[in-house]
Amino acid sequence: MTWEASNKLLKAFEEYQDHYFFLVSSNAEKIIPTIRSRCLHFKFNSLRPEDIVNILWIKKGFELPKAKSLGWVGSEGVDVFSNPSLYIELRESVLTLFSTVVKKDICQALDLVDRYSSEPKALLDLFLILITDMLMIKDGCENSVVNKDQVGEIKKACEKVDYRFLILLGNLFGSAKENQHLNIDLGSRLKNNIMKAGQAL
Amino acid sequence: MRFFEALKNLRSRVNNKYFLTGSETFLKRQFIQEAKTVYPELPCHTYLPEDEKNFISMLSSEDIFEQSSLIIVRDFNKMSSGELPDLLEKTGNVLIISSSEKADLKSKNISRCMGFVLPVECLPFPDYGKEYQLWLIKLISTAGYTMEEGVDEIIFSKIGPDFFSLDNETRKIFLYKTLDRHITKKDVELVVSNSVYGSPYDILDNILKKDITDAVGSFQLYMVDNSDCTGLVLFLIHYMEKMCRVAMLVEQKIPSDDIASILKISKYMLKTRYLARVNTLGLTQLAKIYDSLCTLDVQVRQFSGDKKRVVENYLFSVKGGL
Numbered sequence: 001m002t003w004e005a006s007n008k009l010l011k012a013f014e015e016y017q018d019h020y021f022f023l024v025s026s027n028a029e030k031i032i033p034t035i036r037s038r039c040l041h042f043k044f045n046s047l048r049p050e051d052i053v054n055i056l057w058i059k060k061g062f063e064l065p066k067a068k069s070l071g072w073v074g075s076e077g078v079d080v081f082s083n084p085s086l087y088i089e090l091r092e093s094v095l096t097l098f099s100t101v102v103k104k105d106i107c108q109a110l111d112l113v114d115r116y117s118s119e120p121k122a123l124l125d126l127f128l129i130l131i132t133d134m135l136m137i138k139d140g141c142e143n144s145v146v147n148k149d150q151v152g153e154i155k156k157a158c159e160k161v162d163y164r165f166l167i168l169l170g171n172l173f174g175s176a177k178e179n180q181h182l183n184i185d186l187g188s189r190l191k192n193n194i195m196k197a198g199q200a201l
Numbered sequence: 202m203r204f205f206e207a208l209k210n211l212r213s214r215v216n217n218k219y220f221l222t223g224s225e226t227f228l229k230r231q232f233i234q235e236a237k238t239v240y241p242e243l244p245c246h247t248y249l250p251e252d253e254k255n256f257i258s259m260l261s262s263e264d265i266f267e268q269s270s271l272i273i274v275r276d277f278n279k280m281s282s283g284e285l286p287d288l289l290e291k292t293g294n295v296l297i298i299s300s301s302e303k304a305d306l307k308s309k310n311i312s313r314c315m316g317f318v319l320p321v322e323c324l325p326f327p328d329y330g331k332e333y334q335l336w337l338i339k340l341i342s343t344a345g346y347t348m349e350e351g352v353d354e355i356i357f358s359k360i361g362p363d364f365f366s367l368d369n370e371t372r373k374i375f376l377y378k379t380l381d382r383h384i385t386k387k388d389v390e391l392v393v394s395n396s397v398y399g400s401p402y403d404i405l406d407n408i409l410k411k412d413i414t415d416a417v418g419s420f421q422l423y424m425v426d427n428s429d430c431t432g433l434v435l436f437l438i439h440y441m442e443k444m445c446r447v448a449m450l451v452e453q454k455i456p457s458d459d460i461a462s463i464l465k466i467s468k469y470m471l472k473t474r475y476l477a478r479v480n481t482l483g484l485t486q487l488a489k490i491y492d493s494l495c496t497l498d499v500q501v502r503q504f505s506g507d508k509k510r511v512v513e514n515y516l517f518s519v520k521g522g523l
Contacts, residue, residue: 005316008290107449182502188438192495195445195488 006032013038049075056084065149072146078125086119087126094126095153097194102160106198113190120186124177127190131170134158138166161201168200169193204228207321211239216319218289220311221299223323223429229299232321233273236297243271243295250279260285274298278311289317333357334467337367341384344375348384354467355389358474361402370394401436402474408437408490409478413520417513430508434498441491447475448484493519 001009013021013035023039025031047055049071056067066088073087074080080087093112100109116123133145133154145151158166172193176186202210210216211232221229237245248256256274271294274285278300289296298318300311337353356374360366370393374384377392404423407416423433443464450460457476461468466475479487497515504511 002312002315004313008316107446107453110446179499179502182499184498184502185435185438188435188442188498189495191442192492196492199485199488 001031003032006035010034010038046077047074052080055081060084069147069149072148073126073129076125076129076146078122078129083119083122087122090116090119090122090126091147091150094123094130095150095157097123097127098130098157101194101197102157102201104198104201106195109194109198110191113187113194117187120190121180124173124180124186124190128170128173128177130154131166131173134166135163135170138163165197165200169197172196202319202321204232204321204323207319208232208235210319211236214239217293217295218318219297220314220318220320221297221323222320223300223432228323232323233275233297233299236271236273236295240271240295243269245271245273247273247275250276253280256280269294271295272297276300286313286317289314333364333367336364337371340368340371346375346378346382346384349386351467351469352384352386352389354469355386356393358402358470359389359393401433401440404433405437405440406478408516408519409482411520413516416516416519420509420512420516424509430501430512431498434494434501434512438491438494438498441487441494444475444478445484445487445491447471448479448482448487451476451479452484490519 010032021039023031023035028036028041028043049068052074053064053067053071056062056070057064060067062070062084066084069091070080070084070087073091078087093116097109097112100106100112113120113123129146133147133150134157136142136144137151137155137158142151145154147154173190176184176189176193179189180186207219211219212235219232221232223229246259248259259272274280274296277285277298285298296318298314334353334357337356341348341353356367356371360370374388374392378384378388401423403419404416407413407419424430443466446464447460447466450463455463457471458468460466461471464471493515497512500515501508501511
């Protein structure tokens with residue numbers, strides 16, 4: 001909220017004292033102090049993997065293995081609740097995407113990005129998690145990988161590339177993530193990075 | 202908020218105050234048109250910058266707060282009135298305010314409005330070409346005309362992504378073909394003039410040719426009628442992406458007809474716009490330009506001053522080898 005709007009809200013607080021106001025924010029620091037001091041502050045921590053699994057399995061009726069796989073991804077800050085089925089599908093697709101890049105089949109890799117053109121953010125998040133997992137495996141920290149149920153497949157996929165290439169991918173896609181707040185066209189940025197990765201191989 | 206989400210809000214009457222921004226006049230016009238159909242029962246008042254006196258006297262009259270109506274304030278950024286926030290605060294009327302340029306939401310006048318309105322970004326369509334051509338086909342058939350295959354592509358390739366000019370030029374053809382109502386490619390060549398202002402195509406063609414004087418010239422001409430540098434860069438990125446994909450398929454020796462169907466580009470556009478450039482420059486050079494445009498996109502979005510300077514600076518850097 002802008003500073004002016006916040007002050008209007010403050011005025012409303014004072015005028016309508018018989019009303020209840022619930023303010024929801026991901027960062028309490030961004031709320032002006034005069035509003036903050038008038039509110040009772042409840043802090044909600046991010047969900048643990050087991051909480052996400054329980055919600056998906058018990059409340060949303062997902063199969064337990066699928067719910068578990070999303071639990072790990074969700075605990076990394078990915079909003080899996082927005083469309084759990086899509087995230088299940090995307091986890092497989094990012095592995096395929098990685099393999100097609102490594103095979104230098106850039107046209108197919110670009111087609112794959114196009115297929116998920118409405119969800120470039122989800123694709124980027126999962127791709128970055130996959131790269132981190134690969135780096136973990138290369139470092140011998142298999143226990144720390146996020147996609148625990150895919151360790152075998154991930155190990156096989158990253159056998160063909162060296163550590164330096166994975167770092168390059170991490171940097172390329174990480175910078176796209178950093179610029180996300182500027183409202184850039186993530187789909188184009190992903191495709192540009194894929195082409196650059198293909199050339200680097 | 203994105204245009205189509207805002208349109209849903211309008212139809213379900215969730216919000217009644219909107220702030221439309223973006224240089225693409227067509228979408229804003231569509232939104233206002235839709236508002237008139239959603240609220241047919243309300244009397245509609247439209248204010249343009251030249252009616253500013255009327256607008257101010259309307260604000261000072263008491264009636265406006267008593268009787269509900271649909272109030273449209275067009276090109277608000279060209280008005281000097283600072284009384285709009287008061288209206289937004291006090292009235293329950295349906296209000297749609299449009300800005301003819303990318304509005305500076307941090308400016309004092311506009312930021313005061315933001316707490317009361319739903320800001321709607323009317324950006325150009327990202328999937329370059331397709332939507333414009335579909336719209337052209339609909340325009341032609343709705344007017345009761347038939348056309349030879351590929352007419353829509355030629356009109357679009359001559360004018361570029363500008364709904365206003367596309368509409369004008371197509372209506373010129375309608376007048377020319379009142380008798381037989383069948384439009385041929387020859388008619389288009391005869392009637393449609395090439396875009397008067399520098400089109401994004403010209404800018405990119407000059408970048409590819411490294412003809413910087415012309416690139417800057419066409420950019421400045423383009424900016425006479427447009428002010429949205431972000432939209433322009435986005436267009437250039439989409440165009441270059443397609444160009445790179447054509448180059449990849451050419452390297453794989455895929456026949457041009459297949460390339461057209463794989464990438465959903467019309468054969469005409471492929472031959473006239475893409476293949477010549479691809480054959481001259483090759484994939485490596487094209488990919489380099491694509492990458493530099495993505496970097497430019499971030500720079501333009503980050504820069505809080507006059508974004509035109511960033512684009513011009515980029516154009517000069519092309520000559521120096523990016």
